[in-house]
Structures are given as structure tokens and as C-alpha cells.
Amino acid sequence: MPIGGSLDRRDATARGVVAVARDAAAKLEFSLTVARIAIQGFGNVGEAAARLFAAQGARVVALQDHTGTLADKSGLDIRAVREAREAQGKLVVPVGSGEDFWAVPWDILVPAALEGQ
16 A cells, blocks of 8 residues: 655755755854855755755855856855756856856765766
């Protein structure tokens, strides 16, 4: 007899990522509200993690997927990034930005890219 699985299964992995990061930050005596987050991958896990980190008050300063890198040291507007990606089918990278994902300063890195990245 099926019981329906987990509630909110789509975000379950990202919720675990954010929970572990929050607990690690607390052990290191800093708050997510001052954390700079870099997320490699903006699929199911990466997009949800970005949204959930932003909801906790963290600044998502860099996103990367197979279509490009977005970076802003003051923090990215995750809703706007998601809407643009849905409309364009890719991360909408400003012309001439060519950001180096690995050069962006961050406190927490989330490796949420496809295997082999």
C-alpha cells in the first residue's frame, strides 16, 4: 500500500544541505546571515539550496552551471535568476562578465553540479 513518500521531496536534499551548513556555521561561531554562499549547479538541488539559503538570510554570491557563472559580492536575487533561467533555458550571464567561479570569495561552497564537473 503506497503511503506517498516524503512531503516536499523536491527540496529534501537541499534542505539537508542547508541544515548541515547552518549547524557547521554555528559550531564555527558564525551565522548564515553573514555567510557568502557559492553554489556549483543550479538544477534541482542547487536551485533549491540557493532559495533556502537566501530565505535564511545568507548571501548567494556565485552560481555556476553548464551554461555559465553568475556572481555578485552583494548577493544574487535568486528569484530573478530562477525566472530568467526558466525564460531563457540557461543562466542569464551579463555580457562581458566572464566571472571566474573559483575566484569569488565564499564561506560555504555547495557542490551541486552534475557528476564529472
